[in-house]
Amino acid sequence: MPLVSMRQVLDEAAKGGYGVGAFNVNNMEQIQAIFEAARETKSPVIVQASRGARSYTNDRFLYHLMIAATEVYPEIPVVLHQDHGNGPATCKSAIDMGFTSVMMDGSLMEDGKTPASFEYNVKVTREVVEMAHDRGVTVEGELGCLGGIEDGHGADVDALAHLTDPDQAVEFVERTGIDALAVAIGTSHGAYKFSKKPTGEVLVMERIEQIHKNLPSTHLVMHGSSSVPQDLQDVINKYGGKMKQTYGVPVEEIQRGIKHGVRKINVDTDNRMAMTGAIRKILTEHPDAFDPRDYMKPAREAMKQLVKQRMIEFGQAGHAGDYEPIPLAEMARRYKESLVTA
Ligand code: G3H
Ligand code: 13P
Ligand code: ZN
Numbered sequence: 616m617p618l619v620s621m622r623q624v625l626d627e628a629a630k631g632g633y634g635v636g637a638f639n640v641n642n643m644e645q646i647q648a649i650f651e652a653a654r655e656t657k658s659p660v661i662v663q664a665s666r667g668a669r670s671y672t673n674d675r676f677l678y679h680l681m682i683a684a685t686e687v688y689p690e691i692p693v694v695l696h697q698d699h700g701n702g703p704a705t706c707k708s709a710i711d712m713g714f715t716s717v718m719m720d721g722s723l724m725e726d727g728k729t730p731a732s733f734e735y736n737v738k739v740t741r742e743v744v745e746m747a748h749d750r751g752v753t754v755e756g757e758l759g760c761l762g763g764i765e766d767g768h769g770a771d772v773d774a775l776a777h778l779t780d781p782d783q784a785v786e787f788v789e790r791t792g793i794d795a796l797a798v799a800i801g802t803s804h805g806a807y808k809f810s811k812k813p814t815g816e817v818l819v820m821e822r823i824e825q826i827h828k829n830l831p832s833t834h835l836v837m838h839g840s841s842s843v844p845q846d847l848q849d850v851i852n853k854y855g856g857k858m859k860q861t862y863g864v865p866v867e868e869i870q871r872g873i874k875h876g877v878r879k880i881n882v883d884t885d886n887r888m889a890m891t892g893a894i895r896k897i898l899t900e901h902p903d904a905f906d907p908r909d910y911m912k913p914a915r916e917a918m919k920q921l922v923k924q925r926m927i928e929f930g931q932a933g934h935a936g937d938y939e940p941i942p943l944a945e946m947a948r949r950y951k952e953s954l955v956t957a
Contacts, residue, residue, distance in 0.1 A: 616690065616940055617685060617942075618713065619693065620694065620715050620943060621694040621696055621716035621753035623938070623941050625753075625794070625834040625878045625879060626834075628878045628934075629878055631930070632874075633930030633931050633934065634869070634878055634879070635659060636882055637663045637698075637879050637881045637882070638662060638882055638886060639663050639668065640677070647915055648886075648919040652919045652920075653688065653926065654690070657932060657936060658691070658926040658934065659691065659694075659937075660692070662695055662696065663695075663698040663718075664677055664698060668698075669697075669709075681693070695714045695716070696718065697709035697718055699720045700717050701726075702739065703742050703743050703746065706719055706746070706747065714752070716752060716753035717752060717755070718757070719743040719754060720756075722736055722797075733783065733787075737787065737790050740791040744793060751944060751950070752943065752946075754792075755836055756793040756796055756797065757796070757798075757799070758779045758783065758799070759798060759799025760774070761777075761802060761803050761804060763804060763805060763807065763808070774817075779798040779800070779822060781826045781828075789957070791957075794957065795834040795835070795836050796834070798822065798826055800820065802837070802838060802840065804883075805839075806843050806863070820868055823835060823837075823875050824875045827875040830876070833957060834879065835877045836877070836878070836880075836881065837879070838881045840880045841882050841885040842864055842865060843861055844863075847889055848888070850892035854899040869928070870929075873929065882925060885921055886921055889921040890914035893917035894913070897910045898910060
């Protein structure tokens with residue numbers, strides 16, 4: 616199956632009332648882990664690459680690995696998505712390379728750190744929507760800022776001071792014409808999100824309900840949605856790691872979001888931890904090992920299990936065969952004739 620637009624995958628998810636995990640990748644093993652999990656659970660897939668991932672893989676390697684995946688797993692509908700595009704040029708280069716979806720993160724300036732003004736956000740996001748829709752490619756925008764600066768994404772600000780404003784969200788979607796809206800509800804990227812199990816004071820799920828009431832047909836996106844499982848923290852620390860005790864976003868809160876319009880759930884950190892735990896364990900138990908396959912294989916397997924679990928929890932399992940891909944040229948025609956709207 617060719618790469619499909621994210622709009623189609625999210626429209627289908629909305630019809631079925633489920634969410635779709637968007638998993639970050641940087642190498643072959645991570646791509647294989649996601650596709651094996653998708654095959655076993657019959658799930659549609661969103662694979663996303665940050666600017667860091669594109670630079671790490673020198674772009675062409677990443678692209679051809681994804682094409683290989685569509686050949687090896689022809690039954691899986693798959694979206695290739697640019698995560699946190701920092702400007703129209705990044706989004707354009709992704710589209711030129713064959714990405715079928717881009718995020719224009721105009722909530723921050725081009726440095727990926729400084730909170731941007733609403734007008735700047737509208738301007739750059741609208742520019743990307745025009746360019747992308749012309750080619751049938753999906754656009755995700757973001758309003759409000761995530762907390763923390765871990766991973767180099769996010770303003771180093773108090774997350775609670777930059778939550779998405781539900782009324783401004785309506786104006787943002789109307790003026791930009793985006794397909795999906797990333798919301799800020801108190802989460803941040805990376806492992807260190809909360810110092811105790813989050814309550815509604817710090818993980819403001821109510822915001823999602825308000826935004827969804829205002830924008831019932833807009834697909835919502837939750838960033839920073841790793842759950843940072845205790846068992847993965849424990850494995851890493853048992854085998855020589857030094858992670859401080861931390862708490863992520865509980866899966867039941869994500870499931871609550873899915874009931875209120877969340878269709879895309881971004882997960883990277885949990886997969887990093889699953890792989891790291893497996894590698895630490897193998898190398899500790901077998902200090903004589905030096906063939907990379909000895910530790911990459913269990914790392915890939917650990918990530919596969921995590922992704923599989925999330926696919927089941929988010930509800931996308933069982934939905935891979937629900938639809939035929941709509942070619943990007945046809946998506947472009949539909950945007951042009953306003954048959955697809957925000
Ligand atoms: O948005 C953050 C993702 O976890 C990607 O992180 O820029 O280190 O690849 P990265
Ligand atoms: P985590 O760091 O919680 O996995 O979030 C990833 C993310 O939002 C990528 O855009
Ligand atoms: Zn993110």
